[in-house]
Amino acid sequence: MPTETILIADDDASMRAMLREFLADEGYETIEVETGSAVESAISEQNPALVLMDIRLPDKSGLDVLKELKGPQKPVIVMTAFGGSGVAIEAMRLGAYDYITKPFDLDDVSQVLKRYFDHRQLTQHVAELSEAITRNDPSDPLVGNSPAMQEVYKQIGRVAASDATVLITGETGTGKELIASILHRTSRYSRGRLVKVNCAALPESLLESELFGHEKGAFTGAVAQRKGRFELADKGTIFLDEIGEMTLATQKKLLRVLQEREFERVGGQLTVKVDTRVIAATNKILTQEVEAGRFREDLYYRLNVIDIYLPPLREREGDIPLLVEALIDRHRSNPGTTPIRISQGALEKLETYSWPGNVRELENVVQRALVLAQGGVISEQHISFAGTDGRRLIDIGERVRRGVDLPEMLADIERTAIEEALDIAGGDRKEAASLLTISLTEFNKRAKTFDL
Numbered sequence: 001m002p003t004e005t006i007l008i009a010d011d012d013a014s015m016r017a018m019l020r021e022f023l024a025d026e027g028y029e030t031i032e033v034e035t036g037s038a039v040e041s042a043i044s045e046q047n048p049a050l051v052l053m054d055i056r057l058p059d060k061s062g063l064d065v066l067k068e069l070k071g072p073q074k075p076v077i078v079m080t081a082f083g084g085s086g087v088a089i090e091a092m093r094l095g096a097y098d099y100i101t102k103p104f105d106l107d108d109v110s111q112v113l114k115r116y117f118d119h120r121q122l123t124q125h126v127a128e129l130s131e132a133i134t135r136n137d138p139s140d141p142l143v144g145n146s147p148a149m150q151e152v153y154k155q156i157g158r159v160a161a162s163d164a165t166v167l168i169t170g171e172t173g174t175g176k177e178l179i180a181s182i183l184h185r186t187s188r189y190s191r192g193r194l195v196k197v198n199c200a201a202l203p204e205s206l207l208e209s210e211l212f213g214h215e216k217g218a219f220t221g222a223v224a225q226r227k228g229r230f231e232l233a234d235k236g237t238i239f240l241d242e243i244g245e246m247t248l249a250t251q252k253k254l255l256r257v258l259q260e261r262e263f264e265r266v267g268g269q270l271t272v273k274v275d276t277r278v279i280a281a282t283n284k285i286l287t288q289e290v291e292a293g294r295f296r297e298d299l300y301y302r303l304n305v306i307d308i309y310l311p312p313l314r315e316r317e318g319d320i321p322l323l324v325e326a327l328i329d330r331h332r333s334n335p336g337t338t339p340i341r342i343s344q345g346a347l348e349k350l351e352t353y354s355w356p357g358n359v360r361e362l363e364n365v366v367q368r369a370l371v372l373a374q375g376g377v378i379s380e381q382h383i384s385f386a387g388t389d390g391r392r393l394i395d396i397g398e399r400v401r402r403g404v405d406l407p408e409m410l411a412d413i414e415r416t417a418i419e420e421a422l423d424i425a426g427g428d429r430k431e432a433a434s435l436l437t438i439s440l441t442e443f444n445k446r447a448k449t450f451d452l
């Protein structure tokens, strides 16, 4: 643990000397000041972990100093004269952590310090924990009973009992992060933390220190030693999201962690060992990234010990009614009241859409519909798709990457064109045919192949 620095603020030199010696024995570093204004500048310049401050300072009262410090709780323990309980209460109200009355036993000081540092560690732990958890409420259950989803459940069941590294693949919004949190909760690592890292969100230079931590002075701005995500996830799970975006250099370091379960902090010599479950996710097709030389083949095999593929929503329309029900429940403003209904027409509109954004897009559409329906029945007019106005959207690039064959893609385009033409012509087939500059017979023939 790095040495903590404590700022002593007292105009009495013998008091400072006594505290200085005592704190040095206890393993702290100290800084000393004599006035209130010096407290403020020492805090902003030297960032001590804690301030031990006499309430009566020559230039201003300690209470005034407290008032000027920011934040609801301040890392300050005030020293008050015996009998000054009113002042002590006021100091606490202004956000001091605690107070001790003069004259005091050094034992008292020791206890207050211990309480403070324990408390701080706990708060930090909770903050890190909730940061990792809040992105996806772990109570969100997984919904769907299509054959494709049943396959996913089986895979989860098989992996749950093992410590194996898992690679979760699937298009955007298919539930990769949700699966990762379920895998964590069902594993023997569930007592540890689930620490998430979005590999796409950080530039390479930061990603490395984010993952592995750094030593003090490793680079400009590294003012203190910092633990990386792998260390935070010790005895827990690390979720490497968007792993396809990781640079080759960082991939190399990650490979070593997967092989040896050890690494060094950036700028450090010391080898750190961790026992961490690794789950990675990507919406890229990693075999293609490997072929293109953007992803290390050895790392791919290390990650892909178990592969869970989440099929796109358009390939499991059967799950839509269940998902809609679950999402309505998740997002309606008054849980527990009468269930909100959805009309058959609205449901059909949802079932025939192509869902390029998958479940996340469905979630957005449901949320919007809930607002518009205002607690009543959700009907067709409450359903709208961002930008596409309900029409099917074909992402050709995405399909080429997924290996959809040309005839299927062309058929999809044809179908979309026919639907659009009908829509624009207000259902008039003759007009729709002339919009597409084909004969009505030709139009009807093609429409028939698509059951339109």
Ligand SMILES: Nc1ncnc2c1ncn2[C@@H]1O[C@H](COP(=O)(O)OP(=O)(O)OP(=O)(O)O)[C@@H](O)[C@H]1O
Binding pocket: 140, 141, 142, 143, 144, 170, 171, 172, 173, 174, 175, 176, 177, 178, 179, 282, 283, 323, 326, 359, 360, 363
């Ligand atoms: N099968 C499911 N049942 C219930 N909710 C789901 C299901 N799949 C996804 N969701 C919900 O859809 C939203 C998007 O899921 P998630 O963030 O896990 O997707 P993702 O695959 O990680 O997307 P991206 O690749 O864009 O990061 C979340 O709110 C999640 O709870």
Ligand SMILES: [Mg+2]
Binding pocket: 176, 177, 241
């Ligand atoms: Mg995600």
